[in-house]
Each structure stands twice: as structure tokens, then as C-alpha cells.
Amino acid sequence: MKTLYLDAFSGISGDMFIGALLDLGIDFDAFKAELAKLHVNGYELQCEHLTKNSIFGTSFDVVLNHEKDHGFIEHHREMMNNDKLHHAADHHHGDVRHLKDILSLIHTSDVSAKVKKQAGAVFKEIAAAEAEVHHLPVTDVHFHEVGALDSIVDIVGCFIALELLGVDDVQASPLTDGSGFINVAHGQMPVPVPAVMQMRIGTSIPIKQRTDIHTELITPTGMGLVKTLVTHFGTMPEDQRVLKVGYGFGKRDTGSFNALRAVLFEKKKLSNQLVNCKSDTVLLIEANLDDQTGESLGFVMDVLLDAGALDVFFTPIHMKKNRPATKLSLLVNPAEREKFVRLLLKYTRTIGVRYQTLQRSIMQRQFRSVATTFGPVHVKVATYGDIVKQTPEYEDCAKIAHEQKVALEEVYQEVTRQLTRPSD
Numbered sequence: 001m002k003t004l005y006l007d008a009f010s011g012i013s014g015d016m017f018i019g020a021l022l023d024l025g026i027d028f029d030a031f032k033a034e035l036a037k038l039h040v041n042g043y044e045l046q047c048e049h050l051t052k053n054s055i056f057g058t059s060f061d062v063v064l065n066h067e068k069d070h071g072f073i074e075h076h077r078e079m080m081n082n083d084k085l086h087h088a089a090d091h092h093h094g095d096v097r098h099l100k101d102i103l104s105l106i107h108t109s110d111v112s113a114k115v116k117k118q119a120g121a122v123f124k125e126i127a128a129a130e131a132e133v134h135h136l137p138v139t140d141v142h143f144h145e146v147g148a149l150d151s152i153v154d155i156v157g158c159f160i161a162l163e164l165l166g167v168d169d170v171q172a173s174p175l176t177d178g179s180g181f182i183n184v185a186h187g188q189m190p191v192p193v194p195a196v197m198q199m200r201i202g203t204s205i206p207i208k209q210r211t212d213i214h215t216e217l218i219t220p221t222g223m224g225l226v227k228t229l230v231t232h233f234g235t236m237p238e239d240q241r242v243l244k245v246g247y248g249f250g251k252r253d254t255g256s257f258n259a260l261r262a263v264l265f266e267k268k269k270l271s272n273q274l275v276n277c278k279s280d281t282v283l284l285i286e287a288n289l290d291d292q293t294g295e296s297l298g299f300v301m302d303v304l305l306d307a308g309a310l311d312v313f314f315t316p317i318h319m320k321k322n323r324p325a326t327k328l329s330l331l332v333n334p335a336e337r338e339k340f341v342r343l344l345l346k347y348t349r350t351i352g353v354r355y356q357t358l359q360r361s362i363m364q365r366q367f368r369s370v371a372t373t374f375g376p377v378h379v380k381v382a383t384y385g386d387i388v389k390q391t392p393e394y395e396d397c398a399k400i401a402h403e404q405k406v407a408l409e410e411v412y413q414e415v416t417r418q419l420t421r422p423s424d
């Protein structure tokens with residue numbers, strides 16, 4: 001399982017996000033070939049590898065065949081009330097794209113179903129924020145044709161890049177924005193810009209403001225992507241292996257290192273990570289479910305384990321109204337409470353979950369590789385003072401049993417023989 005961590009110490013925009021993902025090693029031609037499945041013309045992609053502040057990274061840009069003029073989103077009322085602007089827009093670029101046009105463009109393209117769903121969700125987020133800020137029905141918000149193209153490529157491109165990298169989960173640091181005002185086609189806008197502020201409503205997405213940087217660091221596209229993708233805000237995962245680090249440069253001169261750092265982590269597949277402490281704190285989250293099928297419950301268990309739950313288990317219970325039901329329990333790292341609450345609310349039929357913090361006494365665990373006549377097998381070594389337990393790793397033994405057509409028991413016995421063999 002792969003986790004992408006966004007270290008957003010200088011904010012986030014669509015270009016910075018894609019730049020950082022390309023910097024993690026995505027093949028640019030493969031990326032372009034996937035984007036071509038959108039069947040949209042009128043742009044070229046630029047990917048430059050360069051050094052800023054002595055740090056090597058990637059600058060990504062969507063270069064449009066026409067210039068953007070009136071900003072990202074034009075809205076109906078302004079165009080209706082301002083003939084000059086209306087004519088200017090018509091004169092330069094003709095059509096505008098409403099949200100439904102963009103959703104249909106994405107939907108009828110040949111990008112994957114997952115990319116379609118996620119990109120659509122980001123556009124809906126941004127359009128809903130714009131509608132609220134400019135006090136318009138969301139159906140009246142329309143994306144100026146040329147600016148929309150930039151956003152379509154940025155947003156769809158991000159999800160394509162995540163798919164190419166095989167990312168399962170996206171986490172982020174608290175975000176950083178600047179302060180003061182920026183000038184856009186409609187005049188001055190305060191930072192965080194109104195669409196970004198609007199998208200924060202109802203969330204606890206942490207944003208620190210730098211009062212020494214007088215420009216925008218988080219764009220509406222960046223915020224829409226973060227809001228749709230990020231499952232947890234905090235420090236970097238502590239129990240996962242770092243595979244790669246990438247830097248995606250921002251275009252604005254902020255006086256500081258303006259980049260998004262993306263770190264790709266991999267969660268070990270062994271049954272338990274290395275544990276070096278004697279006690280720890282875990283969160284027990286539970287929900288009683290009386291209207292979910294066994295098939296669907298099994299699916300939920302996989303989702304939770306893949307997302308990094310320490311344990312997931314079911315207990316048969318008898319609920320009110322004489323209903324046989326299932327209690328779903330999971331143990332998770334307390335810092336990941338919000339992520340798992342969201343997963344439970346999304347994937348089960350419950351409308352609420354309960355949780356409590358538990359203290360555990362645990363044996364210290366590490367893995368060693370043991371040579372057997374079948375080949376090497378991982379053995380989990382658990383210690384607590386003078387108590388030692390050695391357990392052959394089930395996944396390794398099962399793989400050997402399948403591949404070499406022997407009984408699982410036979411593999412276990414061989415590992416045990418090697419473990420108890422007097423050393424030479």
C-alpha cells in the first residue's frame with residue numbers, strides 16, 4: 001500500500017501538485033498519453049527539471065494556445081450586467097463552459113472511471129465555492145473556456161499521475177498560505193482567496209498564514225484537490241518506508257522556497273510493523289450494524305485494513321427490535337481518528353460511530369529471516385523482558401505451501417525445526 005504525503009509548507013496549486021508527482025519519477029510520455037484520453041486540444045505540457053534554492057525539482061506548466069484573460073471563472077451575473085466584459089469575453093474566446101459541460105467532457109472521455117469520479121468531485125467543489133462567493137446558483141457558474149482548459153488539465157492530470165504512481169492514500173501537513181491581497185481580473189482579492197476560504201467551511205483543514213508573504217500560496221484548484229483527496233492532516237507517517245521525495249515548484253516569487261514537497265511512502269506488508277515500545281495508546285472505534293450484508297462487511301474489513309487499521313474484527317450481537325446484527329470494531333492509531341471515522345461513515349450504513357482511547361501493553365516485535373529447506377521465511381520475534389515468542393510469518397508459509405504444493409503445517413514444522421536447531 002502506498003501513501004503520498006504532501007508537505008505543503010508553501011501552499012499548493014494544480015501545477016505544483018503535478019510537478020511534485022512528476023518529480024517522483026512518472027514517465028512524462030506515459031502521463032501525456034493518459035491525458036490525451038481526455039480528447040481535448042489547445043494546450044501543450046511543459047515539464048522542466050531545474051534547481052531552485054539549490055534544490056533540484058520539477059516545474060510543470062500547461063501552456064495554452066490562447067492567452068487566459070478574465071481569470072479562471074467568469075460568472076453569469078457579471079457578464080449580464082457588464083456588456084463590455086461580455087463582449088470582450090465573446091470577442092476573444094467565444095464559448096464558456098458551465099460545470100455540466102466540464103463534467104460531461106470528463107465523463108465522455110476515455111480516462112479511467114476513478115479519475116472521472118475524482119476530477120468531477122473537484123470541479124463540483126470549486127463550482128459550489130464560486131457560486132457561494134459570487135452569490136449565484138451553481139448552474140450559472142461558468143468556466144471561461146481558456147481558463148477552464150488549464151484547470152481541466154491540472155485536475156484530471158493530478159488524478160492520472162496519482163494512478164500512475166499507484167497511490168492508495170493521500171495525507172498532508174497543515175497547509176500554508178500567504179496574506180494580503182492579490183490582483184485578478186475582477187480586482188483585488190484577499191488571501192486566502194475567497195474560493196479557498198469558502199471551501200474551508202465545514203472542515204478543519206489546518207491552514208497557517210505567513211504574514212511575511214504577501215501573495216497567494218493556495219489556489220482554488222489546489223484547495224479543491226486537497227479537500228477531495230487528503231484523508232489526514234498532520235506529521236508524516238512514522239511507520240512506513242520512504243520510497244521517494246519529489247519537489248514541484250510554484251511560479252510566484254515569494255521570497256522563500258516556493259515548492260510543494262511530495263513524499264511517497266510504502267506500508268510494509270508484514271503482519272505487524274516493527275514495534276519498539278512496551279506500551280502504547282490505540283483508539284477503539286465501533287459501530288453496530290443491523291442492515292449490511294456479510295458480503296459488504298467483508299469488503300469494509302479489506303478497506304479498513306488497507307487504510308492501515310491495526311486490527312479489524314466482527315462480533316455477533318443481538319440488537320433492539322430483535323435484530324441479529326454485527327458489531328464492527330477497529331483499532332487504529334489515535335492520530336488517524338478522522339480518517340477512519342470518514343471511512344466508516346462512507347463504507348458502512350451506520351450514521352454514527354463511537355470511540356475510546358485504550359492503553360495496551362505490548363511485546364516488542366521485530367522480524368528475522370530464517371533459512372529453511374523451502375527457502376527463507378520471515379519469523380516474528382516478540383519479546384517482553386525475558387519472555388520470547390517466535391512465530392513464522394503466515395503469508396510467507398502460505399506462499400511456500402501454495403508454490404511448492406506442500407501442507408502449511410509441513411512448512412511451519414520445518415521453520416520450527418530450524419528455530420530450535422542448536423547453533424553450529
Ligand SMILES: O=C([S-])c1cc(C(=O)S)c[n+]([C@@H]2O[C@H](COP(=O)(O)O)[C@@H](O)[C@H]2O)c1
Pocket residue numbers: 013014070071072073074130133151182184185186189193194195196216219220221222
Ligand atoms: O476568476 C475568478 S472569479 C477567480 C475567483 C477566485 C476566488 O477565490 S472567488 C480566485 N481567482 C484566482 O484565479 C487564479 C487561478 O486559480 P486556479 O485555481 O485556476 O489556479 C488564482 O490566482 C485564483 O486565486 C479567480
Ligand code: NI
Pocket residue numbers: 073130133134195
Ligand atoms: Ni471567483
